Amino acid sequence: MEKLNNLTSSCVPLPLENVDTDQIVPARFLKATSKEGFGDNLFYDWRYQKDGTPNPSFVLNNPAYQGSILVAGKNFGSGSSREHAAWAIADYGFRVVVSSFFADIFKNNAMNNGVLPVVVSDNFLAEIFDSIAKNADTTLSLCLQAQTITNQATGRVETFDINAYKKTCFLNGYDDIDYLLAHRDKIEQYESNVRLVDLTTQRLKFRVASAEASLLDCAESREIS
Numbered sequence: 518m519e520k521l522n523n524l525t526s527s528c529v530p531l532p533l534e535n536v537d538t539d540q541i542v543p544a545r546f547l548k549a550t551s552k553e554g555f556g557d558n559l560f561y562d563w564r565y566q567k568d569g570t571p572n573p574s575f576v577l578n579n580p581a582y583q584g585s586i587l588v589a590g591k592n593f594g595s596g597s598s599r600e601h602a603a604w605a606i607a608d609y610g611f612r613v614v615v616s617s618f619f620a621d622i623f624k625n626n627a628m629n630n631g632v633l634p635v636v637v638s639d640n641f642l643a644e645i646f647d648s649i650a651k652n653a654d655t656t657l658s659l660c661l662q663a664q665t666i667t668n669q670a671t672g673r674v675e676t677f678d679i680n681a682y683k684k685t686c687f688l689n690g691y692d693d694i695d696y697l698l699a700h701r702d703k704i705e706q707y708e709s710n711v712r713l714v715d716l717t718t719q720r721l722k723f724r725v726a727s728a729e730a731s732l733l734d735c736a737e738s739r740e741i742s
Contacts, residue, residue: 596620612632
């Protein structure tokens with residue numbers, strides 16, 4: 518996964534609420550097993566007309582809007598849990614999606630695929646859409662380390678939350694396996710300590726058992742005598 522910390526980019530606005538995963542990626546594309554080229558399927562039924570030609574009224578076909586940040590309406594990524602939605606967004610080239618609310622499963626799928634979902638307030642989201650409507654070149658600046666996002670058109674800054682583990686992964690470019698490998702020495706040391714504790718415990722148990730057996734022999738000998 519590519520590292521992400523500081524990012525300043527123009528935006529692609531999608532001011533629609535309740536955009537579900539079937540709208541992000543229609544169900545007929547779910548048979549695909551490869552992420553490569555999946556960005557072609559992003560918002561397919563909105564992006565293309567029935568004859569397969571680009572829909573000129575859809576934002577992804579408007580050259581005025583470019584950038585690696587998608588700004589979406591409230592409740593983005595609701596519906597089914599298909600990970601293909603995150604595949605499509607990542608493969609298209611978006612690194613960040615900004616909204617005032619994300620469905621939990623989509624949010625996790627996005628982070629697992631290198632896309633950072635940033636939750637902002639409803640007012641801040643409305644301000645971003647307003648800024649983009651006035652100037653298509655409006656940029657947002659993100660600092661993951663500080664967990665801030667700035668609307669450069671107004672100078673307004675908001676903070677956002679992120680799971681500490683996922684933050685570490687984004688800052689270092691780790692996926693789950695990379696994270697484990699980065700802590701391999703600590704894991705091996707832990708396992709070594711566990712084995713040592715187990716061995717010590719076994720020895721103690723053996724000594725206790727031996728002592729108990731000796732006491733039992735002594736007791737039996739006294740009874741015989």
